[in-house]
Amino acid sequence: MSLEWFINIITNNWPMFLxxxxxxxxxxxxxxxxxxLIGLIIGVINTIPKGKSGAKKWILKMINIVLSIYIEFFxxxxxxxxAMVVYFGSDLLFGIDxxxxxxxxFIVSINTGAYMAEIVRGGIIGVDQGQFEAARAIGMNHWQTxxxxxxxQVMRNILPATxxxxxxxxxxxxxxxxxxxxxxxxxxxxxxxxxxxYFESFFVACIIYLVMTITVTQILRYFERKLAGDAxxxxxxxxxxxxxxxxxx
Numbered sequence: 001m002s003l004e005w006f007i008n009i010i011t012n013n014w015p016m017f018l019x020x021x022x023x024x025x026x027x028x029x030x031x032x033x034x035x036x037l038i039g040l041i042i043g044v045i046n047t048i049p050k051g052k053s054g055a056k057k058w059i060l061k062m063i064n065i066v067l068s069i070y071i072e073f074f075x076x077x078x079x080x081x082x083a084m085v086v087y088f089g090s091d092l093l094f095g096i097d098x099x100x101x102x103x104x105x106f107i108v109s110i111n112t113g114a115y116m117a118e119i120v121r122g123g124i125i126g127v128d129q130g131q132f133e134a135a136r137a138i139g140m141n142h143w144q145t146x147x148x149x150x151x152x153q154v155m156r157n158i159l160p161a162t163x164x165x166x167x168x169x170x171x172x173x174x175x176x177x178x179x180x181x182x183x184x185x186x187x188x189x190x191x192x193x194x195x196x197x198y199f200e201s202f203f204v205a206c207i208i209y210l211v212m213t214i215t216v217t218q219i220l221r222y223f224e225r226k227l228a229g230d231a232x233x234x235x236x237x238x239x240x241x242x243x244x245x246x247x248x249x
Contacts, residue, residue: 020187035112043120074114163220
């Protein structure tokens with residue numbers, strides 16, 4: 001092992017490292033966005049009042065059962081197994097020859113959606129119950145309450161957990177090499193197979209993963225601070241004087 005080998009590997013293979021890093025960011029970013037949307041939709045559906053009518057109550061119960069099965073399945077199985085089942089199963093069972101990149105984004109999205117559904121549910125539960133009652137008191141229905149009162153608070157509260165899920169997705173995309181997705185791990189494996197320098201090649205990949213995750217973390221923390229606002233607030237110096245109307249003479 002020598003510094004010269006590291007320099008040679010980076011110099012000779014930087015386009016492959018760059019393509020792999022870009023593919024990793026594309027898959028993890030799009031997958032996280034769609035996963036967050038799935039989680040928000042499921043979270044809102046799970047909070048719909050069941051009602052007293054038999055049909056509505058039965059339909060919502062069946063939907064919640066299906067969503068619970070979806071959440072438990074994707075949270076309880078590894079992404080690498082999900083990738084194999086979805087990619088090869090779509091062709092075997094339905095005759096769909098999925099593009100590898102599309103399959104990767106789809107797998108990351110539905111996997112993230114299962115985790116985000118629980119994160120959103122926790123965020124909704126964390127909103128004070130009095131706000132739901134106040135919204136109902138002024139005539140808002142469930143959807144209006146969610147859109148105008150609850151979800152703006154939930155989005156701010158779940159941002160740290162969403163950022164953590166994003167960082168996990170950047171790292172977990174490495175398992176998608178099993179279906180031939182040319183992300184960073186796949187490209188590094190090809191580079192190492194060409195020069196037989198596995199330690200040096202994967203050490204470079206390790207540094208690239210570290211740079212990506214640290215950068216994403218710092219960007220998300222910046223937005224967290226922006227949403228949180230200032231810690232200290234200054235009171236206005238002016239004194240507001242309220243005058244009572246003069247009684248007519």
